[in-house]
Amino acid sequence: xxxxxxxxxxxxxxxxxxxxxxxxxxxxxxxxxxxxxxxxxxxxxxxxxxxxxxxxxxxxxxxxxxxxxxxxxxxxxxxxxxxxxxxxxxxxxxxxxxxxxxxxxxxxxxxxxxxxxxxxxxxxxxxxxxxxxxxxxxxxxxxxxxxxxxxxxxxxxxxxxxxxxxxxxxxxxxxxxxxxxxxxxxxxxxxxxxxxxxxxxxxxxxxxxxxxxxxxxxxxxxxxxxxxxxxxxxxxxxxxxxxxxxxxxxxxxxxxxxxxxxxxxxxxxxxxxxxxxxxxxxxxxxxxxxxxxxxxxxxxxxxxxxxxxxxxxxxxxxxxxxxxxxxxxxxxxxxxxxxxxxxxxxxxxxxxxxxxxxxxxxxxxxxxxxxxxxxxxxxxxxxxxxxxxxxxxxxxxxxxxxxxxxx
Ligand code: PMP
Numbered sequence: 001x002x003x004x005x006x007x008x009x010x011x012x013x014x015x016x017x018x019x020x021x022x023x024x025x026x027x028x029x030x031x032x033x034x035x036x037x038x039x040x041x042x043x044x045x046x047x048x049x050x051x052x053x054x055x056x057x058x059x060x061x062x063x064x065x066x067x068x069x070x071x072x073x074x075x076x077x078x079x080x081x082x083x084x085x086x087x088x089x090x091x092x093x094x095x096x097x098x099x100x101x102x103x104x105x106x107x108x109x110x111x112x113x114x115x116x117x118x119x120x121x122x123x124x125x126x127x128x129x130x131x132x133x134x135x136x137x138x139x140x141x142x143x144x145x146x147x148x149x150x151x152x153x154x155x156x157x158x159x160x161x162x163x164x165x166x167x168x169x170x171x172x173x174x175x176x177x178x179x180x181x182x183x184x185x186x187x188x189x190x191x192x193x194x195x196x197x198x199x200x201x202x203x204x205x206x207x208x209x210x211x212x213x214x215x216x217x218x219x220x221x222x223x224x225x226x227x228x229x230x231x232x233x234x235x236x237x238x239x240x241x242x243x244x245x246x247x248x249x250x251x252x253x254x255x256x257x258x259x260x261x262x263x264x265x266x267x268x269x270x271x272x273x274x275x276x277x278x279x280x281x282x283x284x285x286x287x288x289x290x291x292x293x294x295x296x297x298x299x300x301x302x303x304x305x306x307x308x309x310x311x312x313x314x315x316x317x318x319x320x321x322x323x324x325x326x327x328x329x330x331x332x333x334x335x336x337x338x339x340x341x342x343x344x345x346x347x348x349x350x351x352x353x354x355x356x357x358x359x360x361x362x363x364x365x366x367x368x369x370x371x372x373x374x375x376x377x378x379x380x381x382x383x384x385x386x387x388x389x390x391x392x393x394x395x396x397x398x399x400x401x402x403x404x405x406x407x
Pocket of ligand 1: 031032093094095096097124126127172174175176201203204224365
């Protein structure tokens with residue numbers, strides 16, 4: 001099988017033709033959000049141009065077309081993550097809303113004073129704060145799996161944290177700050193053995209790894225479309241059917257109800273029970289185009305190419321004097337976080353931007369992890385399937401020039 005034709009891929013992303021500060025754009029901020037292929041942009045334009053309508057209750061043609069397109073995305077998401085049924089797929093605004101939904105519904109119903117919630121030391125703020133809020137409300141205890149010097153979770157410590165009081169374990173699949181791939185299957189099995197449920201934050205993993213929620217056996221899986229070549233403002237939450245059925249509702253409003261009287265309201269069936277109000281129809285529709293784009297491009301081809309980029313970039317960056325890569329996990333996705341002696345990450349980011357190179361600098365919404373490594377932040381280059389080795393060379397060149405200027 002032939003490898004990925006990166007130049008053919010690049011042709012499909014119109015933004016890659018633009019210049020920044022007079023230089024061709026080199027976009028290495030893919031972990032924050034990925035760029036969008038033309039098919040995704042077309043899906044949005046086509047929806048608004050040809051069949052914009054509110055969904056589900058309309059009997060006219062446009063409403064039927066919009067409903068069909070919206071629900072087709074649910075089927076595609078179900079297949080993409082290997083869920084057992086389409087009722088287990090709830091559309092959200094993104095990973096953040098998915099995690100909050102679980103904290104506010106499952107958490108509110110199942111956590112009691114003295115119960116324990118386990119997260120990890122490499123969580124994005126969106127998988128810390130919702131648990132802090134619900135733990136405070138319930139007088140439950142938040143515990144944290146520590147991270148070792150390589151940026152891996154210390155599983156022996158996790159085993160010690162797990163007790164009969166542990167009700168939920170919520171961990172990130174792939175760290176957005178280090179690129180570490182966590183051994184989620186092992187974590188899930190250990191948590192289940194103690195009777196706890198597990199939420200996996202798939203914001204970063206869904207674009208880089210093959211996801212099968214049934215094989216993983218997680219109870220919840222949350223991710224965002226915008227990280228996998230799809231539009232912003234939409235994501236999906238997977239939950240096991242019997243758990244979702246037993247959970248109380250999240251937001252109240254239209255769509256999530258069966259019958260409303262002032263005396264009593266009955267709720268809709270899954271998945272609509274958790275989808276109050278008019279959803280983000282256009283972006284849900286375009287979400288399907290993004291998933292189809294990935295499937296058609298070929299998952300294995302994409303993975304292999306991303307690994308090539310990671311290996312090349314790691315090797316090149318390691319040769320820069322004074323540069324230190326933070327996070328050297330055995331298993332990583334195509335993301336490199338690093339610091340440079342005597343240089344503030346933000347200054348490097350500004351100088352790289354002057355060369356048209358977009359990286360991210362700072363704490364990456366993972367302040368507690370930065371604290372663990374005793375650094376205020378890092379410079380992060382995260383790669384997507386449209387990036388090239390020449391672009392990595394441009395980064396290396398830009399970094400060397402920046403160091404000369406700043407040190
Ligand atoms: N978790 C991780 C690991 C992430 O990288 C992100 C996005 N940076 C989120 C959660 C939150 O995703 P969103 O902002 O799309 O809700």
